[in-house]
Amino acid sequence: MIYNLLKRYLVVLGILVVPMAQAQELQNIISQIEEEAIKNSELENLAHNLLDVIGPRLTGTPQMEQASDWVMETYKKWGIDAKREQWGEWKGWERGITHIDMVAPRVQSLEGIQLAWSPTTPPEGVVGEVVALPYVKDSIHFQKWLKGVKGKFVLTSMYQLTGRPDDSWEKFARPESFERLKASRDSIKREWYANIRRTGYKSADIVRLLENAGAVGIISCYWSKGFGVNRIFYSKTKGIPTLDVELEDYTMLYRLAERGEKPQVRVVARSKDLGLVPAFNTIGMIKGSEKPEEYVILSAHLDSWDGATGATDNGTGTVLMMEVMRILKKVYPNPKRTILVGHWGSEEQGLNGSRAFVEDHPEIVEYVQVVLNQDNGTGRITEISGAGFLNSYEYLSRWLSAVPEDVSKHVKTIFPGLPSSSGSDNASFVAAGVPAFYLGALNWNYRDYTWHTNRDTYDKIVFDDLRNNVVLTAVLAYMASEDPETASREKIVMPIDPKTGEQQFWPEQKSPKRLGGVD
Numbered sequence: 222m223i224y225n226l227l228k229r230y231l232v233v234l235g236i237l238v239v240p241m242a243q244a245q246e247l248q249n250i251i252s253q254i255e256e257e258a259i260k261n262s263e264l265e266n267l268a269h270n271l272l273d274v275i276g277p278r279l280t281g282t283p284q285m286e287q288a289s290d291w292v293m294e295t296y297k298k299w300g301i302d303a304k305r306e307q308w309g310e311w312k313g314w315e316r317g318i319t320h321i322d323m324v325a326p327r328v329q330s331l332e333g334i335q336l337a338w339s340p341t342t343p344p345e346g347v348v349g350e351v352v353a354l355p356y357v358k359d360s361i362h363f364q365k366w367l368k369g370v371k372g373k374f375v376l377t378s379m380y381q382l383t384g385r386p387d388d389s390w391e392k393f394a395r396p397e398s399f400e401r402l403k404a405s406r407d408s409i410k411r412e413w414y415a416n417i418r419r420t421g422y423k424s425a426d427i428v429r430l431l432e433n434a435g436a437v438g439i440i441s442c443y444w445s446k447g448f449g450v451n452r453i454f455y456s457k458t459k460g461i462p463t464l465d466v467e468l469e470d471y472t473m474l475y476r477l478a479e480r481g482e483k484p485q486v487r488v489v490a491r492s493k494d495l496g497l498v499p500a501f502n503t504i505g506m507i508k509g510s511e512k513p514e515e516y517v518i519l520s521a522h523l524d525s526w527d528g529a530t531g532a533t534d535n536g537t538g539t540v541l542m543m544e545v546m547r548i549l550k551k552v553y554p555n556p557k558r559t560i561l562v563g564h565w566g567s568e569e570q571g572l573n574g575s576r577a578f579v580e581d582h583p584e585i586v587e588y589v590q591v592v593l594n595q596d597n598g599t600g601r602i603t604e605i606s607g608a609g610f611l612n613s614y615e616y617l618s619r620w621l622s623a624v625p626e627d628v629s630k631h632v633k634t635i636f637p638g639l640p641s642s643s644g645s646d647n648a649s650f651v652a653a654g655v656p657a658f659y660l661g662a663l664n665w666n667y668r669d670y671t672w673h674t675n676r677d678t679y680d681k682i683v684f685d686d687l688r689n690n691v692v693l694t695a696v697l698a699y700m701a702s703e704d705p706e707t708a709s710r711e712k713i714v715m716p717i718d719p720k721t722g723e724q725q726f727w728p729e730q731k732s733p734k735r736l737g738g739v740d
């Protein structure tokens with residue numbers, strides 16, 4: 222009887238005392254996270270090594286492998302376990318020098334770059350006249366024109382009337398000038414697509430036809446609508462180079478060609494075809510001490526497109542998650558749950574690395590507490606959606622309430638939100654029913670200036686905002702790891718699409734593409 226009373230007394234005492242000690246411990250760790258993130262930040266060093274020394278990380282390139290080696294070495298230096306997990310194979314390719322010069326009617330070096338996986342030129346390069354796709358009456362007319370394309374470079378993108386972004390026009394132009402520009406632009410666009418239809422082919426087929434007809438190279442221009450910015454994706458040619466030339470130079474070549482000045486370029490675009498190479502994820506881990514079989518997953522893809530160094534897509538997400546791991550290992554070395562970081566491969570070709578991880582690791586996926594994914598640039602995190610998990614407001618709000626106010630005040634939450642079916646790696650987990658959240662960053666001109674462009678470089682990083690994200694992500698991961706409760710996976714009842722009136726469904730889990738770049 223006395224014993225029972227004592228036990229009850231202790232329990233009552235325990236309820237009062239233990240949480241207070243716990244609350245103090247919690248506060249203590251959060252202060253250490255903040256201090257480490259602000260005072261001992263490694264972000265600049267990490268970004269320099271990843272972006273300046275290693276550079277772009279296109280899937281299938283030696284640089285992607287080098288980045289993975291560097292991530293693993295860095296983790297090991299910090300005492301964190303790390304490994305590479307191969308999940309497929311990809312076309313191996315190494316970018317060499319691209320050098321494009323106009324050699325007639327005058328000499329000018331042009332700004333441009335070969336697209337990813339582009340076939341090489343000989344070492345001495347190729348010289349040829351530049352012609353634009355003609356405006357044709359019909360497919361017979363087009364076929365006739367094709368016969369004359371041998372030995373020529375062909376401009377395959379639509380002409381742009383201005384290299385100024387619309388906000389520049391809005392700010393400075395007379396309203397009637399801007400209206401005139403928009404009207405001319407619309408009519409050029411309509412005529413461009415009507416002309417393509419008249420050839421009897423689709424745009425994608427035209428590149429193949431030009432190559433078969435003996436063109437020596439394709440010159441395109443994928444303007445992103447910002448000053449001096451182009452998006453750089455991949456080549457569809459088999460044996461001739463595909464180059465993206467910047468709007469300023471592209472439109473000059475176009476005008477010269479259209480007015481009969483017969484411009485010529487010399488192109489050196491060197492690359493190596495490396496056959497098939499492994500496609501992989503790079504995984505780091507701090508083993509849990511109480512519930513090692515449960516996981517808090519930090520997520521950011523390691524691969525990039527290679528028009529620049531992929532600083533904001535997704536260098537910033539990569540160094541963010543590495544820095545969070547470093548700090549957690551230092552101030553919280555024995556987490557309750559296992560903290561796993563996924564530096565995925567081939568996100569850019571369709572979330573392949575994270576989809577492979579979800580498919581290959583049912584034993585992990587079943588016991589994931591939460592996935593925190595970051596992948597839209599350098600800005601401070603301002604938006605977290607509940608991604609369609611009915612009770613996410615309860616645990617996310619609770620974890621967020623532990624984040625220092627200075628950081629959490631920027632974050633808007635959307636509950637319950639909707640599951641995303643694509644976009645970034647969180648979608649691979651959401652499709653498997655795992656609470657996976659996208660840490661949405663302030664855009665800092667991401668869409669027009671850095672996303673998949675030739676301007677996605679170190680100088681665009683806003684380190685102050687990134688440090689803010691380190692504190693936020695580290696505290697969320699810590700809170701998720703410590704939580705006595707398992708995060709609920711209950712889903713919302715999917716709503717009717719207000720636009721179409723149709724019932725929406727939870728996104729389906731998709732298999733990754735495990736053999737890439739070979740068609």
Ligand SMILES: [Zn+2]
Pocket residue numbers: 522534535568596
């Ligand atoms: Zn990305």
